[in-house]
Amino acid sequence: MKIACLTTALLVAVMGTAADEPQADLAGIWLKWEEDGTASAQLEKCSLEKVLQSLSEQSRWQIFVEPELRLQVTTRFKNLTHSQALRRLLSDVNFAIIPSPKASSRLLVYKTSSEKAVVRILPTKPLAKRKKVRIKPGKIPNELVVTLEPGSGIDIDALAAELGAKIVGKIDGLDIYRLRFENEQQAGKAEALLEKNEGIASVDSNYGITRPDTLTPVGLAAPPLNLRPSSADDDGIVIGLVDSSVQRQGSQVSDFLLQEISMAGAPADSSDQVNHGTSMAETILRGLSATLDGEQETSVKILPIDVYGQSESTSTFEVAQGVQAAIEAGADIISLSLGSDEQNDLMRAVIQSGTSSGVLFLAAAGNEPTGHPVYPAAQSEVIGVTALNRSGRSVANYANSGNFVEAAAPGAGVTVFNNQTFYGTGTSFSTAYVAGVAAGIASAKGLPMAEVRRMITTEMKPPGTGP
DSSP states (O other): OOOOOOSTOOOOHHHHHOTTSOOOOTTTTTEOTTTEEEEEEEEEEEEEEHHHHHHHHHHHHEEEEEEOOEEEEEEEEEEEEEEHHHHHHHHTTTEEEEOOOSSSOEEESSSSSSGGEEEEEEOSSSSOOOOOOOOOSSSOEEEEEEOOTOOOOOOHHHHHHEEEEEOEEETTTTEEEEOOOHHHHHHHHHHHHHHTTTTTTEEEOOOEEEEEOOOEEESSOOOOOOOOOSSSSSOOOOEEEEEEEETTTBBGGGGGBBOOSSSSSOOOOOSSSOOOHHHHHHHHHHHTTTTTTTTEEEEEEEEESSSOTTTSSSEEHHHHHHHHHHTTTSSSEEEOOBBBBSSSSHHHHHHHHHHHTTTTTEEESSTTTTTTBBBTTTTTTTTEEEETTTTTTSSSSSOOOTTTEEEEOEEEEEEEETTTTEEEEEEHHHHHHHHHHHHHHHHHHOOHHHHHHHHHHHHHHHHSSSO
16 A cells, blocks of 8 residues: 655644654555555655554554654565564554454554553545455465474574565464465475475464354243352453354353454454354353352353454464464463364464463364364364263264264253344354363362363263263
8 A cells, every 4th residue: 555655734633743854755655464464565754644544544453642752664674474564663662452352453552651542543545345355174275384493593584585475474482484375386395395494393284264154043032141250359260262253242251251362353243143252152151150059150261262353264373373372361271163174283282282281172073973083172182072962862963973072062052142042053062061161160179170171071971982
């Protein structure tokens, strides 16, 4: 997007008087903020306001600045990550990104204190409707996920440029990068070169995961959710829910939610359709309530991690990002009502790291009765959960019952949203329910997660799998 870097139209209340500042209005001045997580720019003596206006139009952020903040931006860069690009654009000015579950995230730009970033920067053009990104299930042919060896000293930006790739994602703290190439052939050539590099720990493919189906509205009253958050200010069990966005307004779960973390931008929330994540959150609470033996107060909290945003799909990389974010945010249990037929080294590494830190993982076994492994449910560190039929005496006829499955629970659930009851079935519900049960056991008994896992896999094993 071209930027007219004229200072005559500056908002004096925001930037102060700027009539004596150098001016520039060149056709070669531009800022591109891509949806794939990269940014490029060529800016010469551009006012901060103009840069932020362009950023607001392209990023959908709500941007607020500290009054009287003056800065002229002169920089050039290509295919940097968004966080790297912000640092180059804002120089020594401070900034903070505040995620929002109900609206666009906020970018605060300030010199002294984030509390002083109160003046809104408005885009000069109406926001165009974003296209929904679709990723097909299975291997994404033009992408690779690269993990660097600790202390390798590799300059990943230079390496990506050499391979002709864009860095479109990163898992902070683990030196894991998502590289995108122009086509499958370039990705194949790069993979062969990367596997010969001693500084590369692993090269993995990325896989698409389709968004779960929407739930069906039904004309029935749902059982009451007689649960309330604890009034005590104590640290309770945290369940990381890696799924679509969890709706606060209109749902029964808002009082139990921590601040949502998004891996995929603004959520696809609607006032007339419940999100899958919202339904999973309520199912978690129903499983938790079943363990309380009449005690209806709990300190358990749910940490929503949105890995879909407004897209119809996600990828194993974004799910792994979400898992790592949940671990870093202090999740004790992580519930994954999603999966792929492909085993993924990236997911395995992230889950192994979390397990070594004492995190308990549960994942859906899948809604095809094939017996074939589904990942991450089939990963040895994860409890694979399948669905019981209505009687509870056998596995549902649609559910996977492969030898990797270690637990089973009801495969149907109801969710109340905006005074409407929604109904759904599947191993997603089973997984969320068991996550709630696990949280209830851990919270009531103060047990380590290894012991909680033993109890779950002993007491909730699928029918017909031994004593």
